Amino acid sequence: MTATKGLEGIVATTSSISSIIDGVLTYRGINIDDLAENATFEEVVYLLWYGKLPNRSELDQLTKDLSDNASVPAEVIEQMKLYPKDVNSMAALRTAVSSLALYDAEANDMTPESNLRKAIKLQAQLPTIVAAFARIRQGQEPIAPKSCASIAENFLYMLTGKQPEAIAIQALDKALVLHADHELNASTFAARVTVATLSDIYSGVTSAIGALKGPLHGGANEAVMAMLEEIGTADNVTSYINDKLANKEKIMGFGHRVYKNGDPRAKHLQKMSQELGKITGNMNWYNMSIQIEDIVTGQKGLKPNVDFYSASVYTSLEIPRDLFTPIFAISRTSGWTAHILEQFDNNRLIRPRAEYTGPSHQAFVPIEQR
Ligand SMILES: CC(=O)SCCNC(=O)CCNC(=O)[C@H](O)C(C)(C)COP(=O)(O)OP(=O)(O)OC[C@H]1O[C@@H](n2cnc3c(N)ncnc32)[C@H](O)[C@@H]1OP(=O)(O)O
Numbered sequence: 341m342t343a344t345k346g347l348e349g350i351v352a353t354t355s356s357i358s359s360i361i362d363g364v365l366t367y368r369g370i371n372i373d374d375l376a377e378n379a380t381f382e383e384v385v386y387l388l389w390y391g392k393l394p395n396r397s398e399l400d401q402l403t404k405d406l407s408d409n410a411s412v413p414a415e416v417i418e419q420m421k422l423y424p425k426d427v428n429s430m431a432a433l434r435t436a437v438s439s440l441a442l443y444d445a446e447a448n449d450m451t452p453e454s455n456l457r458k459a460i461k462l463q464a465q466l467p468t469i470v471a472a473f474a475r476i477r478q479g480q481e482p483i484a485p486k487s488c489a490s491i492a493e494n495f496l497y498m499l500t501g502k503q504p505e506a507i508a509i510q511a512l513d514k515a516l517v518l519h520a521d522h523e524l525n526a527s528t529f530a531a532r533v534t535v536a537t538l539s540d541i542y543s544g545v546t547s548a549i550g551a552l553k554g555p556l557h558g559g560a561n562e563a564v565m566a567m568l569e570e571i572g573t574a575d576n577v578t579s580y581i582n583d584k585l586a587n588k589e590k591i592m593g594f595g596h597r598v599y600k601n602g603d604p605r606a607k608h609l610q611k612m613s614q615e616l617g618k619i620t621g622n623m624n625w626y627n628m629s630i631q632i633e634d635i636v637t638g639q640k641g642l643k644p645n646v647d648f649y650s651a652s653v654y655t656s657l658e659i660p661r662d663l664f665t666p667i668f669a670i671s672r673t674s675g676w677t678a679h680i681l682e683q684f685d686n687n688r689l690i691r692p693r694a695e696y697t698g699p700s701h702q703a704f705v706p707i708e709q710r
Protein backbone atom coordinates (compact mmCIF):
# COMPACT_ATOMS: atom_id res chain seq x y z
CA MET A 341 0.00 0.00 0.00
CA THR A 342 1.48 3.35 -1.05
CA ALA A 343 -0.08 6.61 0.10
CA THR A 344 -0.67 9.55 -2.24
CA LYS A 345 0.07 12.70 -0.26
CA GLY A 346 -3.02 14.88 -0.04
CA LEU A 347 -4.93 12.28 -2.13
CA GLU A 348 -3.82 14.21 -5.23
CA GLY A 349 -5.40 12.80 -8.36
CA ILE A 350 -7.35 10.13 -6.45
CA VAL A 351 -10.92 9.71 -7.68
CA ALA A 352 -12.88 9.09 -4.47
CA THR A 353 -16.50 9.11 -5.65
CA THR A 354 -18.78 9.52 -8.61
CA SER A 355 -20.90 12.69 -8.64
CA SER A 356 -23.25 14.36 -11.10
CA ILE A 357 -23.26 17.77 -9.40
CA SER A 358 -20.25 19.69 -10.71
CA SER A 359 -17.25 18.87 -12.86
CA ILE A 360 -13.81 20.25 -13.62
CA ILE A 361 -12.67 18.82 -16.94
CA ASP A 362 -9.70 20.31 -18.78
CA GLY A 363 -9.93 23.40 -16.60
CA VAL A 364 -13.61 23.99 -17.38
CA LEU A 365 -15.99 24.16 -14.40
CA THR A 366 -19.63 23.19 -14.84
CA TYR A 367 -22.56 22.87 -12.44
CA ARG A 368 -24.76 20.03 -13.69
CA GLY A 369 -23.08 20.37 -17.08
CA ILE A 370 -23.64 24.14 -17.43
CA ASN A 371 -20.49 26.21 -17.86
CA ILE A 372 -19.73 28.47 -14.89
CA ASP A 373 -19.23 31.41 -17.27
CA ASP A 374 -22.84 31.12 -18.46
CA LEU A 375 -24.12 30.79 -14.90
CA ALA A 376 -22.02 33.72 -13.66
CA GLU A 377 -23.39 35.97 -16.42
CA ASN A 378 -27.00 34.83 -16.40
CA ALA A 379 -28.14 32.95 -13.30
CA THR A 380 -29.15 34.11 -9.84
CA PHE A 381 -27.88 32.29 -6.77
CA GLU A 382 -31.36 30.86 -6.12
CA GLU A 383 -31.43 29.40 -9.65
CA VAL A 384 -28.05 27.80 -8.96
CA VAL A 385 -29.24 26.38 -5.64
CA TYR A 386 -32.17 24.79 -7.46
CA LEU A 387 -29.86 23.50 -10.19
CA LEU A 388 -27.49 21.89 -7.68
CA TRP A 389 -30.26 20.27 -5.65
CA TYR A 390 -32.65 19.15 -8.40
CA GLY A 391 -30.28 18.70 -11.36
CA LYS A 392 -32.03 21.17 -13.68
CA LEU A 393 -32.66 24.89 -13.93
CA PRO A 394 -36.01 25.91 -12.39
CA ASN A 395 -38.91 27.29 -14.39
CA ARG A 396 -40.47 30.51 -13.09
CA SER A 397 -42.92 28.87 -10.67
CA GLU A 398 -40.28 26.44 -9.34
CA LEU A 399 -37.92 29.36 -8.74
CA ASP A 400 -40.64 31.39 -7.02
CA GLN A 401 -41.45 28.44 -4.79
CA LEU A 402 -37.80 27.92 -3.81
CA THR A 403 -37.33 31.64 -3.16
CA LYS A 404 -40.41 31.58 -0.93
CA ASP A 405 -39.26 28.43 0.88
CA LEU A 406 -35.84 29.98 1.55
CA SER A 407 -37.40 33.21 2.71
CA ASP A 408 -39.95 31.38 4.96
CA ASN A 409 -37.15 29.40 6.61
CA ALA A 410 -34.65 32.23 7.15
CA SER A 411 -35.44 32.84 10.83
CA VAL A 412 -33.09 31.18 13.28
CA PRO A 413 -34.39 29.63 16.53
CA ALA A 414 -34.35 32.23 19.32
CA GLU A 415 -32.29 29.84 21.48
CA VAL A 416 -29.47 29.87 18.90
CA ILE A 417 -29.47 33.68 18.82
CA GLU A 418 -29.45 33.82 22.62
CA GLN A 419 -26.48 31.43 22.73
CA MET A 420 -24.65 33.56 20.16
CA LYS A 421 -24.99 36.51 22.53
CA LEU A 422 -22.91 34.51 25.03
CA TYR A 423 -20.03 33.87 22.60
CA PRO A 424 -16.89 35.91 23.33
CA LYS A 425 -17.10 39.09 21.23
CA ASP A 426 -13.70 38.55 19.58
CA VAL A 427 -14.28 34.91 18.64
CA ASN A 428 -13.22 33.70 15.18
CA SER A 429 -16.21 34.19 12.88
CA MET A 430 -15.91 30.72 11.30
CA ALA A 431 -15.72 29.15 14.77
CA ALA A 432 -18.88 31.05 15.69
CA LEU A 433 -20.62 29.90 12.50
CA ARG A 434 -19.51 26.29 13.05
CA THR A 435 -20.89 26.35 16.61
CA ALA A 436 -24.16 28.06 15.68
CA VAL A 437 -24.83 25.67 12.78
CA SER A 438 -24.12 22.70 15.02
CA SER A 439 -26.57 24.07 17.59
CA LEU A 440 -29.32 24.46 14.95
CA ALA A 441 -29.65 20.67 15.09
CA LEU A 442 -30.62 20.83 18.76
CA TYR A 443 -33.74 22.82 17.93
CA ASP A 444 -34.85 20.87 14.86
CA ALA A 445 -37.20 18.06 15.82
CA GLU A 446 -36.39 16.24 12.57
CA ALA A 447 -32.60 16.64 12.83
CA ASN A 448 -32.06 12.88 12.87
CA ASP A 449 -34.84 11.95 10.44
CA MET A 450 -33.03 10.32 7.52
CA THR A 451 -35.85 10.28 4.96
CA PRO A 452 -35.02 12.06 1.67
CA GLU A 453 -37.97 14.47 2.15
CA SER A 454 -36.71 15.45 5.59
CA ASN A 455 -33.14 15.86 4.37
CA LEU A 456 -34.30 18.17 1.58
CA ARG A 457 -36.33 20.22 4.08
CA LYS A 458 -33.21 20.52 6.25
CA ALA A 459 -31.09 21.53 3.24
CA ILE A 460 -33.56 24.38 2.63
CA LYS A 461 -33.42 25.40 6.30
CA LEU A 462 -29.62 25.36 6.38
CA GLN A 463 -29.33 27.37 3.17
CA ALA A 464 -31.88 29.86 4.47
CA GLN A 465 -30.50 30.15 8.01
CA LEU A 466 -26.76 30.48 7.40
CA PRO A 467 -27.01 34.08 6.11
CA THR A 468 -29.15 34.99 9.11
CA ILE A 469 -26.58 33.50 11.50
CA VAL A 470 -23.62 35.27 9.87
CA ALA A 471 -25.39 38.65 9.86
CA ALA A 472 -26.63 38.15 13.45
CA PHE A 473 -23.11 37.28 14.63
CA ALA A 474 -21.71 40.41 12.96
CA ARG A 475 -24.22 42.60 14.78
CA ILE A 476 -24.19 40.86 18.17
CA ARG A 477 -20.41 41.26 18.53
CA GLN A 478 -20.85 45.01 18.02
CA GLY A 479 -23.49 45.15 20.73
CA GLN A 480 -26.32 45.50 18.19
CA GLU A 481 -29.54 43.49 18.02
CA PRO A 482 -29.81 41.08 15.08
CA ILE A 483 -32.19 42.16 12.32
CA ALA A 484 -34.92 39.73 11.30
CA PRO A 485 -34.83 38.58 7.67
CA LYS A 486 -37.31 40.27 5.39
CA SER A 487 -39.71 38.21 3.32
CA CYS A 488 -39.52 37.77 -0.44
CA ALA A 489 -35.92 38.96 -0.76
CA SER A 490 -33.06 37.04 -2.37
CA ILE A 491 -30.32 35.64 -0.16
CA ALA A 492 -27.89 38.32 -1.37
CA GLU A 493 -30.30 41.17 -0.65
CA ASN A 494 -31.41 39.75 2.68
CA PHE A 495 -27.87 39.14 3.88
CA LEU A 496 -26.75 42.70 3.15
CA TYR A 497 -29.95 44.04 4.70
CA MET A 498 -29.56 41.97 7.88
CA LEU A 499 -25.91 42.99 8.13
CA THR A 500 -26.42 46.74 7.86
CA GLY A 501 -30.10 47.35 8.62
CA LYS A 502 -30.30 49.37 5.40
CA GLN A 503 -31.76 48.52 2.02
CA PRO A 504 -28.67 47.59 -0.05
CA GLU A 505 -28.04 49.19 -3.43
CA ALA A 506 -28.88 47.15 -6.52
CA ILE A 507 -25.21 47.03 -7.59
CA ALA A 508 -24.18 45.55 -4.23
CA ILE A 509 -26.94 42.92 -4.39
CA GLN A 510 -25.89 41.97 -7.94
CA ALA A 511 -22.22 41.74 -7.02
CA LEU A 512 -22.81 39.57 -3.97
CA ASP A 513 -25.27 37.41 -5.89
CA LYS A 514 -22.67 36.75 -8.58
CA ALA A 515 -20.04 35.93 -5.97
CA LEU A 516 -22.48 33.44 -4.41
CA VAL A 517 -23.03 31.83 -7.84
CA LEU A 518 -19.27 31.50 -8.34
CA HIS A 519 -18.63 29.87 -4.95
CA ALA A 520 -21.61 27.49 -4.87
CA ASP A 521 -19.98 24.18 -5.71
CA HIS A 522 -16.63 22.80 -6.73
CA GLU A 523 -16.49 19.05 -7.20
CA LEU A 524 -14.66 17.22 -4.41
CA ASN A 525 -12.94 20.14 -2.66
CA ALA A 526 -11.78 19.54 0.92
CA SER A 527 -14.89 20.83 2.72
CA THR A 528 -17.28 18.95 0.45
CA PHE A 529 -15.23 15.80 0.95
CA ALA A 530 -15.41 16.36 4.73
CA ALA A 531 -19.20 16.69 4.48
CA ARG A 532 -19.46 13.49 2.46
CA VAL A 533 -17.16 11.54 4.80
CA THR A 534 -19.24 12.63 7.79
CA VAL A 535 -22.64 11.72 6.39
CA ALA A 536 -21.38 8.49 4.81
CA THR A 537 -21.41 7.08 8.35
CA LEU A 538 -25.17 7.83 8.18
CA SER A 539 -24.70 10.76 10.50
CA ASP A 540 -27.10 13.68 9.99
CA ILE A 541 -26.98 16.62 7.56
CA TYR A 542 -26.22 19.15 10.34
CA SER A 543 -23.13 17.12 11.27
CA GLY A 544 -22.11 17.08 7.60
CA VAL A 545 -22.39 20.85 7.19
CA THR A 546 -20.67 21.45 10.56
CA SER A 547 -17.73 19.29 9.42
CA ALA A 548 -17.62 21.17 6.14
CA ILE A 549 -17.51 24.57 7.85
CA GLY A 550 -14.59 23.35 9.95
CA ALA A 551 -12.73 22.30 6.80
CA LEU A 552 -13.52 25.49 4.87
CA LYS A 553 -12.13 27.64 7.69
CA GLY A 554 -8.48 26.82 6.97
CA PRO A 555 -6.32 29.27 4.96
CA LEU A 556 -5.37 26.62 2.39
CA HIS A 557 -9.08 26.46 1.49
CA GLY A 558 -11.86 29.05 2.07
CA GLY A 559 -9.92 30.94 4.71
CA ALA A 560 -7.58 32.17 1.97
CA ASN A 561 -9.95 35.03 1.03
CA GLU A 562 -9.45 36.64 4.44
CA ALA A 563 -5.72 35.96 4.27
CA VAL A 564 -5.58 37.76 0.88
CA MET A 565 -7.19 40.86 2.36
CA ALA A 566 -4.89 40.71 5.38
CA MET A 567 -1.95 40.66 2.95
CA LEU A 568 -3.32 43.59 0.90
CA GLU A 569 -3.79 45.61 4.09
CA GLU A 570 -0.29 44.72 5.27
CA ILE A 571 1.19 45.83 1.95
CA GLY A 572 -0.86 49.03 2.15
CA THR A 573 -0.08 50.76 -1.15
CA ALA A 574 0.96 49.85 -4.70
CA ASP A 575 4.51 51.19 -4.05
CA ASN A 576 5.17 48.39 -1.57
CA VAL A 577 3.90 45.49 -3.66
CA THR A 578 7.07 44.51 -5.53
CA SER A 579 9.41 44.32 -2.53
CA TYR A 580 6.78 42.62 -0.33
CA ILE A 581 5.95 39.88 -2.85
CA ASN A 582 9.57 39.36 -3.91
CA ASP A 583 10.59 38.93 -0.25
CA LYS A 584 7.81 36.39 0.32
CA LEU A 585 8.74 34.41 -2.77
CA ALA A 586 12.44 34.53 -1.91
CA ASN A 587 11.57 33.12 1.54
CA LYS A 588 9.50 30.37 -0.14
CA GLU A 589 6.35 31.65 1.56
CA LYS A 590 2.99 31.09 -0.07
CA ILE A 591 1.10 33.99 -1.58
CA MET A 592 -2.50 33.57 -0.51
CA GLY A 593 -5.09 33.37 -3.27
CA PHE A 594 -2.70 31.73 -5.76
CA GLY A 595 -2.36 28.14 -6.89
CA HIS A 596 -4.85 25.32 -6.98
CA ARG A 597 -4.77 21.56 -6.62
CA VAL A 598 -6.80 20.97 -9.79
CA TYR A 599 -6.42 24.07 -11.99
CA LYS A 600 -2.92 24.49 -13.31
CA ASN A 601 -3.81 27.01 -16.04
CA GLY A 602 -6.02 29.26 -13.98
CA ASP A 603 -9.29 29.16 -12.08
CA PRO A 604 -12.18 30.06 -14.42
CA ARG A 605 -13.99 31.87 -11.59
CA ALA A 606 -11.14 34.32 -10.98
CA LYS A 607 -11.70 36.40 -14.14
CA HIS A 608 -15.30 37.14 -13.12
CA LEU A 609 -14.19 38.28 -9.68
CA GLN A 610 -11.36 40.33 -11.18
CA LYS A 611 -13.85 42.15 -13.41
CA MET A 612 -16.16 42.77 -10.48
CA SER A 613 -13.28 44.01 -8.37
CA GLN A 614 -12.35 46.52 -11.08
CA GLU A 615 -15.94 47.68 -11.61
CA LEU A 616 -16.63 48.06 -7.89
CA GLY A 617 -13.33 49.90 -7.43
CA LYS A 618 -14.44 52.42 -10.08
CA ILE A 619 -17.85 52.81 -8.45
CA THR A 620 -16.47 53.32 -4.95
CA GLY A 621 -13.65 55.54 -6.23
CA ASN A 622 -11.05 53.35 -4.50
CA MET A 623 -8.94 51.43 -7.02
CA ASN A 624 -6.13 50.78 -4.56
CA TRP A 625 -7.02 47.16 -3.72
CA TYR A 626 -7.68 46.28 -7.35
CA ASN A 627 -4.48 47.92 -8.60
CA MET A 628 -2.41 46.19 -5.95
CA SER A 629 -4.04 42.86 -6.78
CA ILE A 630 -3.22 43.22 -10.47
CA GLN A 631 0.38 44.03 -9.62
CA ILE A 632 0.62 41.00 -7.31
CA GLU A 633 -0.82 38.78 -10.03
CA ASP A 634 1.76 40.03 -12.54
CA ILE A 635 4.63 39.20 -10.21
CA VAL A 636 3.38 35.84 -8.92
CA THR A 637 2.31 34.59 -12.33
CA GLY A 638 5.45 35.96 -13.97
CA GLN A 639 7.86 34.43 -11.46
CA LYS A 640 6.09 31.25 -10.36
CA GLY A 641 3.56 30.56 -13.11
CA LEU A 642 0.87 30.45 -10.40
CA LYS A 643 -2.54 31.92 -11.27
CA PRO A 644 -5.09 33.52 -8.94
CA ASN A 645 -7.80 31.26 -7.55
CA VAL A 646 -11.38 32.12 -6.54
CA ASP A 647 -10.21 33.58 -3.23
CA PHE A 648 -7.87 36.22 -4.67
CA TYR A 649 -10.15 38.85 -6.21
CA SER A 650 -13.11 38.01 -3.96
CA ALA A 651 -11.15 39.78 -1.19
CA SER A 652 -11.22 43.17 -2.94
CA VAL A 653 -14.81 42.58 -4.13
CA TYR A 654 -16.10 42.07 -0.58
CA THR A 655 -14.03 44.98 0.70
CA SER A 656 -15.63 47.25 -1.93
CA LEU A 657 -19.00 46.07 -0.61
CA GLU A 658 -17.87 47.27 2.85
CA ILE A 659 -18.05 43.77 4.28
CA PRO A 660 -15.71 43.21 7.26
CA ARG A 661 -12.73 41.03 6.39
CA ASP A 662 -13.54 38.24 8.82
CA LEU A 663 -16.94 37.69 7.21
CA PHE A 664 -15.41 36.73 3.85
CA THR A 665 -15.06 33.04 4.70
CA PRO A 666 -18.51 32.86 6.34
CA ILE A 667 -19.92 34.31 3.08
CA PHE A 668 -18.10 31.54 1.21
CA ALA A 669 -19.84 29.11 3.59
CA ILE A 670 -23.24 30.69 2.86
CA SER A 671 -22.74 30.01 -0.83
CA ARG A 672 -21.09 26.61 -0.49
CA THR A 673 -23.95 25.34 1.72
CA SER A 674 -25.80 24.79 -1.57
CA GLY A 675 -23.01 22.54 -2.84
CA TRP A 676 -22.41 20.80 0.49
CA THR A 677 -26.06 19.93 0.89
CA ALA A 678 -26.36 18.80 -2.75
CA HIS A 679 -23.39 16.47 -2.17
CA ILE A 680 -24.82 15.23 1.14
CA LEU A 681 -28.15 14.40 -0.56
CA GLU A 682 -26.25 12.64 -3.36
CA GLN A 683 -24.16 10.71 -0.83
CA PHE A 684 -27.30 9.52 1.00
CA ASP A 685 -28.81 8.50 -2.33
CA ASN A 686 -26.16 5.87 -2.97
CA ASN A 687 -24.27 5.58 0.29
CA ARG A 688 -21.26 3.55 1.24
CA LEU A 689 -19.03 4.21 4.24
CA ILE A 690 -15.93 6.21 3.20
CA ARG A 691 -12.96 4.54 4.85
CA PRO A 692 -9.63 4.60 3.02
CA ARG A 693 -6.42 2.99 4.30
CA ALA A 694 -3.19 4.48 5.68
CA GLU A 695 0.29 3.39 4.72
CA TYR A 696 1.90 2.61 8.07
CA THR A 697 5.29 4.29 8.58
CA GLY A 698 5.74 3.78 12.33
CA PRO A 699 8.04 1.34 14.13
CA SER A 700 7.37 -2.38 14.02
CA HIS A 701 8.04 -5.37 16.28
CA GLN A 702 8.20 -3.21 19.38
CA ALA A 703 8.25 -5.11 22.67
CA PHE A 704 5.76 -3.98 25.30
CA VAL A 705 7.65 -2.47 28.24
CA PRO A 706 5.84 -2.51 31.63
CA ILE A 707 5.36 0.97 33.10
CA GLU A 708 7.85 0.37 35.98
CA GLN A 709 10.63 -0.31 33.48
CA ARG A 710 10.04 2.74 31.18
C1 LIG B 1 -11.37 27.83 -2.49
C2 LIG B 1 -10.04 27.28 -2.42
O1 LIG B 1 -9.81 26.46 -1.58
S1 LIG B 1 -8.90 27.78 -3.53
C3 LIG B 1 -7.34 27.59 -2.70
C4 LIG B 1 -7.18 28.61 -1.62
N1 LIG B 1 -5.87 28.53 -0.97
C5 LIG B 1 -4.89 29.42 -1.18
O2 LIG B 1 -5.02 30.36 -1.95
C6 LIG B 1 -3.63 29.23 -0.38
C7 LIG B 1 -2.39 29.34 -1.24
N2 LIG B 1 -2.29 28.23 -2.15
C8 LIG B 1 -1.83 27.02 -1.71
O3 LIG B 1 -1.46 26.84 -0.55
C9 LIG B 1 -1.81 25.87 -2.70
O4 LIG B 1 -1.65 26.34 -4.01
C10 LIG B 1 -3.07 24.99 -2.61
C11 LIG B 1 -3.31 24.57 -1.15
C12 LIG B 1 -4.29 25.76 -3.09
C13 LIG B 1 -2.89 23.77 -3.48
O5 LIG B 1 -1.96 23.00 -2.87
P1 LIG B 1 -1.20 21.74 -3.52
O6 LIG B 1 -1.92 21.22 -4.68
O7 LIG B 1 -0.94 20.80 -2.40
O8 LIG B 1 0.13 22.37 -4.03
P2 LIG B 1 1.45 22.55 -3.18
O9 LIG B 1 1.18 23.31 -1.93
O10 LIG B 1 2.08 21.19 -3.03
O11 LIG B 1 2.29 23.45 -4.16
C14 LIG B 1 3.08 22.96 -5.23
C15 LIG B 1 4.27 23.92 -5.39
O12 LIG B 1 3.78 25.23 -5.72
C16 LIG B 1 4.11 26.14 -4.68
N3 LIG B 1 2.93 26.95 -4.41
C17 LIG B 1 1.65 26.55 -4.43
N4 LIG B 1 0.84 27.56 -4.11
C18 LIG B 1 1.64 28.62 -3.88
C19 LIG B 1 1.38 29.94 -3.51
N5 LIG B 1 0.14 30.36 -3.30
N6 LIG B 1 2.43 30.78 -3.36
C20 LIG B 1 3.69 30.36 -3.58
N7 LIG B 1 3.97 29.10 -3.93
C21 LIG B 1 2.96 28.24 -4.08
C22 LIG B 1 4.44 25.29 -3.48
O13 LIG B 1 5.29 25.95 -2.57
C23 LIG B 1 5.07 24.09 -4.11
O14 LIG B 1 6.38 24.41 -4.47
P3 LIG B 1 7.56 23.33 -4.38
O15 LIG B 1 7.16 22.24 -5.34
O16 LIG B 1 8.76 24.09 -4.77
O17 LIG B 1 7.58 22.86 -2.95
Ligand SMILES: O=C([O-])CC(=O)C(=O)O
Nearest residue numbers: 521522524525526597646
Ligand atom coordinates in the same frame (compact mmCIF):
# COMPACT_ATOMS: atom_id res chain seq x y z
O1 LIG C 1 -11.59 22.70 -5.26
C1 LIG C 1 -10.76 23.03 -4.42
O2 LIG C 1 -9.82 22.32 -4.03
C2 LIG C 1 -10.86 24.36 -3.76
C3 LIG C 1 -11.76 25.31 -4.46
O3 LIG C 1 -11.39 25.95 -5.41
C4 LIG C 1 -13.14 25.41 -4.00
O4 LIG C 1 -13.53 24.69 -3.08
O5 LIG C 1 -13.89 26.24 -4.56
